[in-house]
Amino acid sequence: MTYYICKYTPVEILDGFGEKYRLYNPVAQDCARADQLIHRNVCSFSRALIETCVKNNSNPIVLTSCCDSIQRTYDVLQAEGHKVFMLYLPHNSQHCSKLVYKEQILKFIRDYAAYSGKKFSCAKFRAAFKQNSQSVVGGYIGVMGARMGEKMLEFIKNTSPLAIRNNTCTGVRNLGNPPLTDDLEELMDWYTDQLLSQTACMRMTDISSRRALVDDPNLKGIIYNTVSFCDFYGFEYAHIKRSLDVPVLKIETDYTPQVAAQLKTRLEAFFENLKVGKNKRQFRYITPKHFQQIYTAGIDSGSTSTNAVILDSQQRIVSFSVLPTGAHVLQSAEKAFDSALNKAGLSQNQISRIVTTGYGRTNIDFCEKDVTEITCHAIGAHFLNNAVRTVIDIGGQDSKVIHLDEDGKVLSFVMNDKCAAGTGRFLEMMAQSLGLTIQQMSTYGLKWEEQITISSMCSVFAQSEVVSLIAADKKLEDIVHGINQSVASKVMALGGRTGMKPEYMITGGVAKNIGVVRAVEQRLGSKVIVPEQPEICGALGAAIIASKD
């Protein structure tokens, strides 16, 4: 088996040799070996590629010089003794560029013949061309951006309410029918032209052909995939976000299984809102007067706390509970639910419906439905104050900024990645370094005198900075203020300056930290609504969904 990674690779040449080949999309459990061979800050796909090639001895592999990271991957794999073919891929598709690439392809034919001992057959080459159109009728969601692993793509296809079109860099590959000739030069002229005339990937100088991908009226939404430490696709995402009015979800993959759970949450939330878009009524709250007194519950199983809310049929909060999430999600959910039931003086059989949300939502088996925390926070915030247009949810391990319209529909949202900066965990780490309790942290920063900047966005480095500030005998109040400013800065970076519109509401446990709230207000230049119980907003949203289903 021969492996390749880029759509510009002349793989049909391998058909000409009668070889089997496969588009390589490796997911590495870890990158232990790659870490020894290449710096961590090169593109994650390259690292996963090195890791799996070295571990599985995947030989031979055909690369193109598609990006800086892949060019270095070639150097590393070569040095490790792998059989790697590398073709220089021009950045342009003009005539002289095609001649250069044609020479590369002809050289590849010679090199592969020498490597395999096989003879190239023009007839086999011509037989390799099959039309690979993605026949999608009607509205669809385009998966765009960088290459995506098969499992993730499969998940998207199975979860999406609309058809999916794979328009990622390796997804769009459609060549024509070759001329009926055995003249190698003539065939390769045609072939090079076909390869370089494909819908351009972002590394090409002229990317105007990419515009057709987003100018389609049937395109109803975009899932935009970026790769950690890849330079290319953030640029196109920014352009799409600015210029298109279809819903766009940006995700970032790193070719390890670890981020899959978080990505699934985002994807589900995105699809939920696409469904809502079809039927706005789902977001309007009805308070039927003729309802008998029935109760519904929402349980938010977060990474730090598990919260439960019980509503009556008039959507009044009957009781709620906030408990730390233990080692077992299900047990924590049961405890939080029991606690809320006890406070309300109710038994479980009086609850007509339960909806769960949060990271652990799918692991709670005593519910009717699970909904992502994005949707639940939006519904909860809209319920608490229907003037809210931006929800800033800072939880224990992650933070989100959710934009709503006047009906409470989610217009867009962003979520932090794996990093802890700007989350409750970040504040806990800093409190620990300063020897303060979380309660002290919430008010200490209000009495600051000197403006201190915590420059590192990485929580580990920021902790070192805090330790240095302590060593420099800086006042605790000033350091805490600097930390609060750092969290606020992270929130602003997450939300983007243009996307955040008043009224603002801050939810999640960190909303109880007055210093952080003030710092966020200062950055926004506006007051921020802090609900009485900010950490139950997600559970409240879930309970509301339960009440209207």
Added chain:
Amino acid sequence: MNKIIKIFGQIVAANIHYHPQRVLSLLNAAYAVSQLVVKYFPDQKLLPHQKYAAAICNNVIRQPLKDAQDTAVVNIFLPCELLHAMDIAPQFVEGLAGYLNGAGAEKAFIDFAEHSGIPKTYCSYHKTLLGAALSGVLPKPSFVVNTTLACDANNLTFRTLADYWKIPRFTIDVPNEYNDDTVEYVAHQFRAMVAFIEDVADKKLDMERLKTAIRSENRSLSMYRAYFKELSSKFMPNNLTSEMYKLFFTHILLGTQQAEHYFKLLLYDVQNAAPSKDEIRILWAHTLPYWQPSIAKVFNFSSKYQLLSCDLNFDYLIDMDEDHPYQSMAQKLLLNTMGGCTERRAQKLLDMAISLHADGAIYFNHWGCKKTLGGAVLTKEMLEEQDIPVLMLDGDGCDRNNVNDGQMLTRLQAFLEILEGSK
């Protein structure tokens, strides 16, 4: 950071969104003041060539900010002889970003770029330039010309700039391999580039002026090679900023009278330098974090450590052929050590380490530079096989918020202690 620079940076950050023209005026004023300082009150520790460089570089950056007419934004590897022959001022990424860093303003521009969607993991020099352009601070030049050497960022940044400013752009595609076909391929593009510039700048290239520029360049390179020969047995105090200034003369200013004068001074200074004694001689790979006081303190004007050169300052030292200018420019790009495989750059680093009698090399993993980062391990192995110790130093040449200063300094000092111990 100097208090005034810190305040200046804060003022820039406060105005960048709503008053970009005010920021530009402030920058122009700040660079005008620094021009007076470097001209009339230069640091007396600087050697003549270093004083000269400080004044010239300031002017190179300032000119397009004052008057963007007949200005092209370019990448550092673009051979600029053609531009000089047509009186078009080049503005380049690393130079401008470095100056914005010098004004304490890079964070504001980086933040702006990131909020516009530019990935955090992108090269910070490019992010700074993009922030300056997208915020409306940087005046619109006449056109954009760039090469695909040496990194992806060149394609992405220059395309974004041309789209944003709605100005013409020309890109020279540089293959990884050197052979007759690729030389002709790149030379052909240079010919097309001349037609492009003549069209957009409404000027005609005077071949005699181009030949004059090439002759000047060859004289400069000849003196530069003589400088390296002398340096192999000399100790000449250096500092990180001056080594960065050298990039102007080894790249975009090559072919100008200023560059020729600079190399004359450089050669004179090294000829008058003291013989090498028992100092630790260090070769540097990639750009330098001249803004980082802790690292600068170690090297700047040190009598103990000789900072020999950064490898970007010897990426191509071969004479041009005035009768075949386009082929020469093509060769300059195709043989540049920043292109091609890791081995090419590492081999040049190794050759220079041997000829300059380096005790060790520092391989600076500048944030976002995937090619440098990707070649780090292989380069280290290659040099260490030849007994040249290598320190891989993770840092950022432009973004002062992106480094762990304490950790970097500890690593650097430990490395220098090791070298001292084995001397």
